[in-house]
Amino acid sequence: MNNAIPYTNIHTHQATAEDELSIFNAPDHFDPCTSNIYVSIGIHPWNIEKVNSTECLDSIQTNASAKNVLAIGECGLDKLIDTDLKIQEDLFKQQIHIAESVKKPLIIHCVKAFDELIRIKKELNVSVPMIVHGYNNNEQIAVKLLENKFYFSFGKALLNEDSNASKIISIIPIGQLFLETDDTDIPIKSIFERASRYLQIDEAALKEKIYLNFKRIFTNE
Ligand SMILES: [Zn+2]
Numbered sequence: 060m061n062n063a064i065p066y067t068n069i070h071t072h073q074a075t076a077e078d079e080l081s082i083f084n085a086p087d088h089f090d091p092c093t094s095n096i097y098v099s100i101g102i103h104p105w106n107i108e109k110v111n112s113t114e115c116l117d118s119i120q121t122n123a124s125a126k127n128v129l130a131i132g133e134c135g136l137d138k139l140i141d142t143d144l145k146i147q148e149d150l151f152k153q154q155i156h157i158a159e160s161v162k163k164p165l166i167i168h169c170v171k172a173f174d175e176l177i178r179i180k181k182e183l184n185v186s187v188p189m190i191v192h193g194y195n196n197n198e199q200i201a202v203k204l205l206e207n208k209f210y211f212s213f214g215k216a217l218l219n220e221d222s223n224a225s226k227i228i229s230i231i232p233i234g235q236l237f238l239e240t241d242d243t244d245i246p247i248k249s250i251f252e253r254a255s256r257y258l259q260i261d262e263a264a265l266k267e268k269i270y271l272n273f274k275r276i277f278t279n280e
Pocket of ligand 1: 072084133
């Protein structure tokens with residue numbers, strides 16, 4: 060049975076291999092109706108100053124209910140960029156409202172702004188799952204995020220044994236865990252191999268658990 064279960068990759072910027080189930084992070088102004096691949100749509104904080112955000116938000120709102128749009132994002136907060144944090148927060152909140160209106164999860168980019176992220180989740184009383192993607196921060200932050208019922212997606216940092224991601228992945232309850240390749244060419248299989256080693260469960264079992272998480276969170280099955 061496990062052979063039939065695909066590798067689940069919840070965040071990639073690349074066209075994907077056939078034996079994996081993935082969510083393609085669509086570029087701005089992507090029209091989900093032009094294809095049937097699973098996508099997430101959103102305004103990345105890095106792109107705020109490059110796009111017409113009103114237009115982008117309109118198109119996200121229009122397309123958010125499309126069947127193959129599985130999540131809103133990546134969107135979020137980044138303290139290492141020049142864009143004013145207030146502006147980032149405002150756009151992030153508008154995207155949270157869209158996600159709430161269609162009851163779809165959020166894929167979140169967060170750099171050095173976890174207190175703000177948690178505050179916003181509380182302030183808006185967000186009910187859709189919020190998945191922090193590319194997690195590679197310390198245990199203390201992970202614990203706070205867990206207390207606030209965030210989900211986690213781990214990627215390339217797992218290939219470095221000394222990374223925060225590698226050290227703390229085992230504290231994440233498996234029901235709150237996802238894996239991803241993001242903008243790299245690394246095969247998702249390699250990320251699964253590492254994760255299964257750190258979690259001390261075999262790869263087939265891990266594939267199945269992550270697949271079930273995907274079904275539950277992204278397709279309500
Ligand atoms: Zn990404």
